Amino acid sequence: MTTVLDHPTSAPGNSAMKRPLIERLNVFTAFGLGIISAIVFWYLARTFLPENTEGSFIKTRLDAVTIIAMLGWFFGFMTGIGALIGPFRWLLGKDLDHDESMFYAGKDQGIKRYFRYTTDHKVVGIQYLVITIIIFFVGGTLAMLIRMNLGHAGGGWLQPQTYNAIVGTHGIVMIVGTIIMITGPFGNFIMPIMIGARDMAFPRLNALSFWLIVAAIPPMLSSFFFGGISTGWSAYAPLASQAPPGMDGYIMFIVIFAISTMVAGANITTTVVKMRAKGMTWNRTPIFIYGVVASVALALPVFPLFFLSQVMSAMDRAVGSTFYDVRGGGSGWLYENLFWIMGHPEVYVILIPAVAALMEMAPVFTRRPLFSFNTAIMGIAGISGLSILVWAHHMYVTGWAPLLNGPFMLTTELISIPTGMLFLVLIGTLWRGRLWMTMPTASIYALLWNFMIGGITGIYLSDVPVDGALHGSMFVTAHFHYTLMGAGLTGALASLVFWFPKMTGRMFDRRLSWIAFWLVQIGFNVAFIGMFLVGLAGQPRRVDAYAALFNQGNSVTTMAAYSIMAGMLVLLYGVISSWTNGAIAPMNPWFAKTLDWTVPNPVPLENFEVLPVVTSDPYGYGKAQS
Amino acid sequence: MSDLDVKKRPSIFKRKDVRLTGFLWVIFSVAIGYFAGEVQTRSMGAPASDTMATTINMMKVFTWVSAPIAGLVGALAATTLLSKLHFGDTPPEEADHEIRNSPRIVSGWIVVSAVLCLFAVVWGMVVLQKDDAALLNPKSMNVNVVGQQWVWNFDYVDNGKVRSSDLYLPVNKPVVFHVTSKDVIHSFWIVQMGIKIDANPGYLTETSVTPNKIGVFDVRCAELCGLLHAYMQTKVHVVSQADYDSWIQSQGGKI
Numbered sequence A: 001m002t003t004v005l006d007h008p009t010s011a012p013g014n015s016a017m018k019r020p021l022i023e024r025l026n027v028f029t030a031f032g033l034g035i036i037s038a039i040v041f042w043y044l045a046r047t048f049l050p051e052n053t054e055g056s057f058i059k060t061r062l063d064a065v066t067i068i069a070m071l072g073w074f075f076g077f078m079t080g081i082g083a084l085i086g087p088f089r090w091l092l093g094k095d096l097d098h099d100e101s102m103f104y105a106g107k108d109q110g111i112k113r114y115f116r117y118t119t120d121h122k123v124v125g126i127q128y129l130v131i132t133i134i135i136f137f138v139g140g141t142l143a144m145l146i147r148m149n150l151g152h153a154g155g156g157w158l159q160p161q162t163y164n165a166i167v168g169t170h171g172i173v174m175i176v177g178t179i180i181m182i183t184g185p186f187g188n189f190i191m192p193i194m195i196g197a198r199d200m201a202f203p204r205l206n207a208l209s210f211w212l213i214v215a216a217i218p219p220m221l222s223s224f225f226f227g228g229i230s231t232g233w234s235a236y237a238p239l240a241s242q243a244p245p246g247m248d249g250y251i252m253f254i255v256i257f258a259i260s261t262m263v264a265g266a267n268i269t270t271t272v273v274k275m276r277a278k279g280m281t282w283n284r285t286p287i288f289i290y291g292v293v294a295s296v297a298l299a300l301p302v303f304p305l306f307f308l309s310q311v312m313s314a315m316d317r318a319v320g321s322t323f324y325d326v327r328g329g330g331s332g333w334l335y336e337n338l339f340w341i342m343g344h345p346e347v348y349v350i351l352i353p354a355v356a357a358l359m360e361m362a363p364v365f366t367r368r369p370l371f372s373f374n375t376a377i378m379g380i381a382g383i384s385g386l387s388i389l390v391w392a393h394h395m396y397v398t399g400w401a402p403l404l405n406g407p408f409m410l411t412t413e414l415i416s417i418p419t420g421m422l423f424l425v426l427i428g429t430l431w432r433g434r435l436w437m438t439m440p441t442a443s444i445y446a447l448l449w450n451f452m453i454g455g456i457t458g459i460y461l462s463d464v465p466v467d468g469a470l471h472g473s474m475f476v477t478a479h480f481h482y483t484l485m486g487a488g489l490t491g492a493l494a495s496l497v498f499w500f501p502k503m504t505g506r507m508f509d510r511r512l513s514w515i516a517f518w519l520v521q522i523g524f525n526v527a528f529i530g531m532f533l534v535g536l537a538g539q540p541r542r543v544d545a546y547a548a549l550f551n552q553g554n555s556v557t558t559m560a561a562y563s564i565m566a567g568m569l570v571l572l573y574g575v576i577s578s579w580t581n582g583a584i585a586p587m588n589p590w591f592a593k594t595l596d597w598t599v600p601n602p603v604p605l606e607n608f609e610v611l612p613v614v615t616s617d618p619y620g621y622g623k624a625q626s
Numbered sequence B: 001m002s003d004l005d006v007k008k009r010p011s012i013f014k015r016k017d018v019r020l021t022g023f024l025w026v027i028f029s030v031a032i033g034y035f036a037g038e039v040q041t042r043s044m045g046a047p048a049s050d051t052m053a054t055t056i057n058m059m060k061v062f063t064w065v066s067a068p069i070a071g072l073v074g075a076l077a078a079t080t081l082l083s084k085l086h087f088g089d090t091p092p093e094e095a096d097h098e099i100r101n102s103p104r105i106v107s108g109w110i111v112v113s114a115v116l117c118l119f120a121v122v123w124g125m126v127v128l129q130k131d132d133a134a135l136l137n138p139k140s141m142n143v144n145v146v147g148q149q150w151v152w153n154f155d156y157v158d159n160g161k162v163r164s165s166d167l168y169l170p171v172n173k174p175v176v177f178h179v180t181s182k183d184v185i186h187s188f189w190i191v192q193m194g195i196k197i198d199a200n201p202g203y204l205t206e207t208s209v210t211p212n213k214i215g216v217f218d219v220r221c222a223e224l225c226g227l228l229h230a231y232m233q234t235k236v237h238v239v240s241q242a243d244y245d246s247w248i249q250s251q252g253g254k255i
Helices: A027-048 A061-081 A085-091 A098-104 A110-115 A121-151 A160-183 A185-194 A203-226 A246-274 A287-318 A332-366 A373-387 A391-398 A402-414 A416-430 A439-462 A464-470 A474-504 A510-536 A548-581 B003-007 B016-043 B050-082 B103-134 B241-250
Strands: B141-148 B151-155 B167-170 B175-181 B186-190 B195-199 B205-209 B215-221 B233-239
Touching: A027 A061, A027 A203, A061 A203, A061 A246, A061 A287, A098 A203, A110 A121, A121 A160, A121 A185, A121 A203, A121 A474, A121 A548, A160 A185, A160 A203, A160 A246, A160 A287, A160 A332, A160 A474, A185 A246, A185 A287, A185 A332, A185 A474, A203 A246, A246 A287, A287 A332, A287 A373, A332 A373, A332 A391, A332 A416, A332 A439, A332 A474, A373 A416, A391 A402, A391 A464, A391 B195, A402 A416, A402 A439, A402 A464, A402 B103, A416 A439, A416 B050, A416 B103, A439 A464, A439 A474, A439 A510, A439 B050, A464 B050, A464 B103, A464 B195, A474 A510, A474 A548, A510 A548, A510 B016, B016 B050, B050 B103, B103 B205, B141 B167, B141 B186, B141 B195, B151 B167, B167 B241, B175 B186, B175 B195, B195 B205, B233 B241
Parallel strands: B141 B175, B167 B233
Antiparallel strands: B141 B151, B175 B205, B186 B195, B186 B215, B215 B233
């Protein structure tokens, strides 16, 4: 089929003599140009910005310089990667010609296409997978540092400033990692094939969303050299306003990441709405697609607020505005509202695709239809809808609006109804199935267990009087790890094993997947049940040292955390070894019925030679009864 | 006799897997309710106020109410795991049915979860209402709480100009805290009394409690407030009214 795409004029060797600009740009030119541009911007800002006003409480110069330098990095990086070539052509009234579009799609470039601004959704999916692994590696290392600090009796092994920076960075790194962990790799690689499309609706936006994330990471990591993100991932004002310039790294990171999420959200939503195969009506669309769309569609209205909250934070720091400064008429509550209006839907942005992915796997591994497809959709839609109305349950004890505590308690507890629907669908599918025990199958059980604990502890916390006792304690930390890690990450690891054969052409080593599963799940449950107990006993969150009363619980948690680390390292080893020399995967190793298993390995550039026509939903398992 | 009669399955409650599930459901529900309820309430320690006692009670009841749901999910999952499992590279044969939905089960599930949810909401509202009403109690004494990096200060405004960094309270007397901060957001938390309210710069927030036990309890900051957040803690001394009065006098205040 590739012959159809070959342009008649593209003679071999032609490009080698005079390589056009588009072929010379890659991740190395991007980093080079980014660094140069950051230095130039930094120098100009340093030279031309006025000194701080004597005696004023507003000191903006240092932050202004830092932010300008980071903007320089950002523009340099995006130029260097080639993101601006298309827009520039449009300004000139032209567009990329056929050869260039093919080059953009990564045709015949082997491994180099992964280091370029490549538009092919499969390349973007792999890029997302790798960056997710890197993000989890960084975040996991920071988590182990946190546990090492708290594993000492009484804590206090690290300096408080270092510890706070580690906690904040761990938080934001993991939040971003979990947001992209399913919709990034699997939403980009698998989703278009699953709906029978040749690519995403906007391939160049797809590449843009990925490279924006790469551009966002260095400013965030650089913060370690400028005082760190010492405010926790929530970065409440006015604590964030008095933080060192490391905070600017956080702000730039969020601003760029929010753009990336919005771009990806618009792209994925459009793709699913407009590009499903012929015959794939909404009730024949796989449930995983619903999960991905709900996730990104939920991010669309709320991430602009995250973006804005950080822009305002940057303005407070760099130009002396007082959005969040009570001395100038602002309010820290404004920040808290903006932050949590994004912050609560965001946990469902993480959770919904994970549950939906396991729902997609459940029929495959029980060899029977998904139980009550409509209930699954109701559950996903109900959670998405309600989740934008619950944000102030993070603010029960702030004193912002005590009269609203009741209404927000109502909306929050209502979420338990659609959440219960998701449980019903999973458990109903397992019931009377023929269990094919694989690591993804076990993950369904692990999700039920973990999510049950996360859910019930959520009911305690949603209750205003109980929250008065537990808010801000380790109990909360354990609760959201149970939902985001126990449920979310479990779904993502199962997705990795499940779709690994399609993405890499090789099977994931079965033994390693099981070892990793048990190490992670057992370690996880011991670690975080220990954390629940110290939280109940009154250990606050985000403390680097604690009373002797909490010694026991903390050392249990730390020991179990090593088990999680071991499991994740086994999994990482499994990814590398299986990817390089695992068993060659057949086209459909799980004998599943969705479209993604009907394309050969490796998946051809345009996925389908002939676009498929869908005549039924993909859950037609089970023997008909007479 | 037609084929249909031969293949007719036994009534649902006579099926082996259903009976197993029912049996496990009872065991799991009781076990979850008991252990989760006990472990949590024990970890929370002895309450030093009615607020905390109510909170502990609520957690216990929530646990018992959600135990049947968790127990049912657990029992169903355990039953499926106790059936024949298939390991290997090729799939097992297809399941012997293709049931896609059961409106009765789905609607029953939704109704039950809605009822439990409403129970939690209504009861929470009732308790919340009581806590809010306590703020307006005219017999309460008043204490101003000021958080700053990284200490607490307490002003006993009803007793003249008395300020302390350890909190002293008379037992069984309602107290309203008026909380604010000098720099960043802190959160004023009396652990054993189960109350917490943020200290915001530029704003006053309020919470109230009636300590009902003589003893020494913990105040901790529950909102990350910078470098020494972990060390921003102090003690509450709950004493008898007479001891409290003499302490106030020793600090130069009037009764």
